Amino acid sequence: MIKRDLFKSMRTHLSQKEITLIIGPRQAGKTTLMKALEWGLRQNGEKTLFLSLDIETDSRFFASQVSLLQKIQLEIGAAKGYVFIDEIQRKENAGLFLKGIYDMDLPYKFIVSGSGSLELKEKIHESLAGRKRVFELGTVSFEEFVHFKSQYRYENKLHEFFDLHPAQARIFLEEYINFGGYPRVITAETRFEKQKINAEIFQSYIEKDISYLLNVQKTENFTALVRLIASQIGNLVNYSELSATLGLSHETVKHYLWYLEKTFVLKKVTPFFSNIRKELTKSPSYYFCDSGMRNYIAGTMGNSLEGSDAGFVFQNFVFGLLQKHLPVGLQTINFWRTKDGAEVDFVVSLGDRLLPIEVKFQEMKKPAVSRSFRSFLNAYKPISAVIVNLSLEQKTREQDAVVSFLPFWKVSKAMEEFYFENA
Secondary structure (H helix, E strand, O other), X not given: OOOOOHHHHHHHHOOOOOEEEEEEOOXXXXXXXXXXXXXXXXXXXXXXXXXXXXXXXXXXXXXXXHHHHHHHHHHOOOOOEXXXXXXXXXXXXXXXXXXXXXXXXXXXXXXXXXXXXXXXXXXXXXHOOOOEEEEEOOXXXXXXXXXXXXXXXXXXXXXXXXXXXXHHHHHHHHHHHHXXXXXXXXXXXXXXXXXXXXXXXXXXXXXXXHHHHOOOOOHHHHHHHHHHHHOOOOOOXXXXXXXXXXXXXXXXXXXXXXXXHHOOOEEEEOEOOOOOOOEOOOOOEEEEOOXXXXXXXXXXXXXXXOOOOXXXXXXXXHHHHHHHOOOOOOOEEEEEEEOOOOEEEEEEEEOOEEEEEEEOOOOOOOOOOOHHHHHHHHHHXXXXXEEEEOOOOEEEEEOXXXXXXXXXXXXXXXXXXXXXXXX
16 A cells, blocks of 8 residues: 555544544545554554445435434444544535534544545535544655655655665656556556546546536536646636637636636645736636646646746646645645746745745756846845755856756645745
């Protein structure tokens, strides 16, 4: 099994009364994680029950709160026990259903999971306010992927391994970016199998989340929008142009993009600005939560780093690293563009501290700061800045900022240091 970083904090939360709620994209490994938690509890002699609304014989127990409690009491008894419920988004009014059971103050701990449907992310969150802790499980991260591929020989010393074996780091990078982080894709042995599995995952998403749960009737229009976004990751998105190209209303395009965010397919990045007259403040850009899914949709799986958009594909990868290694809710990630054409790929804000980040899909041999990057440093006077590349690690000073040139495998460490220095 691929070890997931979220497992330890979830296992610790089993001792808390509040509901453990796991959300994330389809087939990211939520059920596997829950099964691992259940196995550990059973090994310690605890009583457990695992139910899934994807299984017809299980779903009948969710016809009412009474029928579910009867099943729990039959299997666990009236004493302490752990109840695992998978695919809760299939239950209508699931939030109110769980709230009612939780408020009975029963001796059972509930661990609940579901894919990122609107039902799960919105209504359940509102109904269970103060009664749950949310754990978001994405697809396998780059670090989790490398640990699995290297058979966990370099846990806690991954940076040292890459420093000594940069060529191997590049091999891991290319495989991860090309095929992505879905567990089934990672464990598939051939390129054909990886492509087939990504196709199955996307089709399941369209049929179950978009068509069934979200009631989108014309899924071909929805799919066409996803393909357009896949072809322009990291670029400014013009809603009017998308609307005209697809023959959809402006509002429908915005709603579809909102759905894609809520179902863990896309992440929207908005502009950073302080001078509205000089900087672009309206058009956002989008990145995919999983690069393999993006490449499948764009038709470049297996050779995504060979085309003209390789730089943006690498940028998408770095965005994922930034998101993983900065605390949710305590920071924002934007991009910077000016009307004069100057741009910086990412600007991380933590309180009043700014960290501009430039991404270069290059084997840099010596430090070089672009005119655009220098413009940002001059305008905002940050004390530090980062330029991510494929190989170079070196520090230089530009104006009043210390500019760190970092190979991609050092991004996580740099983000953690930035947070702890400014928390």
